[in-house]
Amino acid sequence: MKNIVKLALSFVGLFIFSVLHAQDAKMNTFINQLMAKMTLEEKLGQLNLPSSGDFVTGAAASSDIAKKIEAGKVGGLFNIKSVAKIKEVQKLAVEKSRLKIPLMFGMDVIHGYETVFPIPLGMSATWDMPLIERSARIAANEASSDGINWTFSPMVDISRDPRWGRISEGNGEDPYLGGQIAKAMIKGYQGNDLSKNNTLLACVKHYALYGAAEAGRDYGTTDMSRVRMFNEYMLPYKAAVDAGVGSVMASFNEIDGLPAHGNKWLLTDVLKKQWGFKGMVVSDYTGINEMIAHGVGDLKTVSALSMNAGLDMDMVGEGFLTTLGASLKEKKVTLARIDEACRKILEAKYKLGLFEDPYRYIDENRAKTEVFSAANRKEARTIAAQSFVLLKNANNTLPLKKSGAIALIGPLADNKENMGGTWSVAANLSKATSLLQAFKETIGDKVAIHYAKGSNLDADAKFEERAGMFGKSLKRDNRTDDQLLNEALDAAAKSDVIVVAAGESAEMSGEASSRSNLDIPGIQKNLIKALLKTGKPVVLVLFTGRPLTLTWENEYVPAILNVWFPGSEGPYAIADVLFGDVNPSGKLSATFPQNVGQVPLFYNHKNTGRPLRGPWFQKFQSNYLDVSNDPLYPFGYGLSYTNFNYSDLVLSSNKAKGNQSVTASVTLTNKGSYEGKEVVQLYIRDVVGSITRPVSELKGFQKISLKPGESTKVSFTITPEDLKFYNYDLKYDWEAGDFDIMIGTNAQTVKKATINWSK
Template identity: 70%
Template structure:
């Protein structure tokens, strides 16, 4: 970041933020390096260590801020930032303690998990990724930054870019799916959206890429569990989105909980220093995840002093909640287990981030009460959220063009997720006002107005087990469990179903059935809802399944029996409106899956860019062959592949062509394909390009996404789509972890999803 000359009013106190004193004449604030160096020269070792301490707001949110234990630590210079404190008024009061009562008046940084929107909430990240629209994704982050910064927040713990290929893991909902190429594009878009071009602008916030690294690949899909993989897999499949965020200029990074090569990431010097800083050139600071340092004790790495020193030496700058730095680093410094140079480097990085945010110019820059009143949950923000949400929905099945529906007759909306506005925002929606979210029933009623009659029944509870439902509806996301019997609930549902022309079944997961610490061993719709669905199908009325989920689910039975399935994910605060827009054809669905849907749990982990075995299954019918790589009781193929998604219209691909059959290392090839809308509706299509390296020094995946374009075609319109392939699209990390492209044959696939077989070959010649 270039240095700027900024005019600032300094009082006679060290940094002069007191609003109780008259400001003397304006002076120039010095360039960042000089400014931070002079400030650090004034700091005691205790004040330096204090900058590395990130507690949660704790009791500061429950009473007078100045009377809390956290406030006392702030006054004594023992806190560098706070998180999970909301509202301009509270943040302003806490910041005043830091800049008026502490010795050096160093402002705090305020963080929050602004994951997929602030009060205006967008689809969960997995759903957002299914738009395949980088402009929309970046815009969602811009709006989130605008709203969060208007409410005092200047740092978000987002984007989460962990690749995940195991839907048992609950936090698959918080990432962008299974593919490193797409995940990298989304990582860049999110960082750009949050941070903009200038962090000193009042409507941008510091971004934090997480969880570094490999957090999305825990054994057995169980949260916080062991991760173990080869380095070649790390570099080719799991590292790219983190690196993309670094290349985009992300200001901070968060360490993951899991081990990497047997060492917890929080204490892994190879990961935090050798890879992140030396290889990738990361310039920001690294924060632990919540209590990440003391958790290394349970990993068997030593006592609190030992693991705190391990973390600092590895390259961690900020300790979230653990207070290991605060309570042990002085002792470790005396015992020469850490060095003052390491502490100073960490302090400098944190102070530089505060400088870049403009907090030394004006520590109250994010505390404008007028912004808080006028820039949060605005009509325009909600309109954009509604549009983005509609683009995220994935049409999985639509027999006989059942969808879109007519706004006429009688419509039954049945299911435990039908009138569940508290769940529409999904997991990790900490700033959402759930009371203002739009349920499916509400959205449908507003969409049809007086032109159709809408009937509602709950039909069943989320699950037969009340204890399970309680675990799945935490953080106020209740489903208002109905104490009537299964028979009573079913009878009511069938009564309105039989009065209706169409049945919309709102089924699936509740918001907190996915997310952190929400791993599942059964990834089907709960049995209570499956039973309800079968009863609804028996009526003979057409049934549309609106599926709510934070992960890929096993839907074989539903796919075989239900004529239409619309995957709504958790679409955010405007979910009901957005889903209705798609159901009634105001928006033609264009979402495409970014995570494979398995046929059965036994296929997990499952993903499209797999390696072939030496005995691949050759037949395309999924028939069992002895001594081939297959199951005796199931097909190899997934139910819905990566990149899959239907439309109300149809697209025809033809005339796949390549500019040359040979390519030199400095050449670029042009791939073209004609796409025609041959259906009855205008629509959008995500045209996907995959490459296969047919012969290499190491085994290469059967396909790898290397390009995509989302295009709009009117009914009957035809368009030629072009892709450019350079040497960069052919590179990979070899067994020596060198990023190389090797000469030889390549196959290029272009189509509507990862299962496409439309291909053309070329040769790379060096």
């Protein structure tokens, strides 16, 4: 029977291969014929990706870009929204240019379109791959119905430094988790057939190592060994390539002294040759031009360098368009390389079905029913609730009762514009909801709600202005600090419990929003201190786009619920969790330090020759004088309204050989009184290696739902594939020896057993 199944599967595989081969042959024939008609200028035009500036409808035809489109000097546009505008521009390309080559239309659809989901760091805290894929599928449906067919997402940069603002846009510190999320997002965006009009061409970014910027300062220098690069940072990019991502975006930073945009080893040797990437490589916004400031050369030099390195499309800079012709004459670049780049862009358009129907993504009726629909908003509310991480819940302060009186206080309590977080560029802020509004709608008929702002976001008005860009104003209150505080204390006096909505604003994290201080702004902390002095229970609803230093808050505030920036339906989800309609189940994907001096701090670190043994402090061992080595909240951490118990870990065998597999199991029991979900995490440590190995590495996880009193056996199958790493010679393989197998509720709290695995 097994042989029959294998034979059937082989026939299916052969059939699929033959179909794909025929499709590729058809595409190649079409593109060969098209390129034979193209002039050099038209080929270079395909490599040009300007920003539209988002035309006013009816003005596109008279713009400077229109003239370039008609002349065949534009391959695609981004930052343009709405079917009407995109249709107007596409008509210029397919009706007025000589070869009628359609345009691609891109946008930063990062965590939703008009229906906004939690920021990516929040999404990663769900540890739920089907849910993450669903969010990308909804985003693709909405954006494609509005004419978009290319998204500059997912961002999969590993970051261990929360000072870096764009940690909010990624999936945290772990390469395995990041790789799983990359695959889920790409499947959600691209679907199974990219030519369908409800898909988006995905673009994994920023290749590579962008999240390791020195000092956590955006666009900063990155420098690391290749062993570290491949074992700790490159896996999510490769996972995206393996998942069939259609495009890759180069990163701003340098690698080995050469900016990524001009780094042939990175873009060609690794990405295209070693990993077999067949799609197109696009620059980041003016990324080619910015190599001039790096000190690599003038625009003509850096454009030729990027082209030769393997970059295919130039975003905004127009260096390819304006200089490669001269560089070709001077034999600084080859026509073969220009042709290769042009082919990659044309292939992407072909796979999107644009040559068959340039208007296939332009359907005015779809947008009316699919964008910000009731069904999508319901899904966003459900997803947001799964992303929240309960950091503390002393004396079962949460969930709150749906009775009595509640004081809702804080600068983010009645501010709808900030709920979507950074990089929510397509969001319609007029449709956003504040936490106060959500409270009134969900529990206002049962609970008296007393609102007060309590404080501004920050004492410094200029800082608050920088933190409220892109229409996300905090609406600064010009009353004195004492007046705002007294109003809050009055609201608290009339209430049984106090909910404080505090933390960061949306634009305190994100691109070019690095911070050197990771505390909650002092004026907000003073507000919390004053409210604690009332003696009433205080719940901190924490808004943040990064790990913050919450040592004081963790010591004194009874309950802390981290809601990140939860998206357009997030305020309703916050109410759902606070009042017990949903049990929080999020787990941190990035370590929270005790203070900024510990940064970078991450779970899968290496040991030193003098690791700390025993309690802190020990002289001549690796530790600090003023703080322990421990994080405030470790990777994988997150509480629940219920309690989960782990049995001892059981291995199917404590010895294995070759390609055998071993099962590691625990019994998980819900010991509490609430139904809940627990993310059971598998970690492995390679005890002895030919190079030093981390103290543990995430290798699997399962999200389990249990009713009160219910138990289940949770098992992981381990194979030599889980033991592989890049050795000193960058060979990807595993080595025989002892391995610690760990299963637990976070990276620090685990059950452990050891196995010997021989070759």
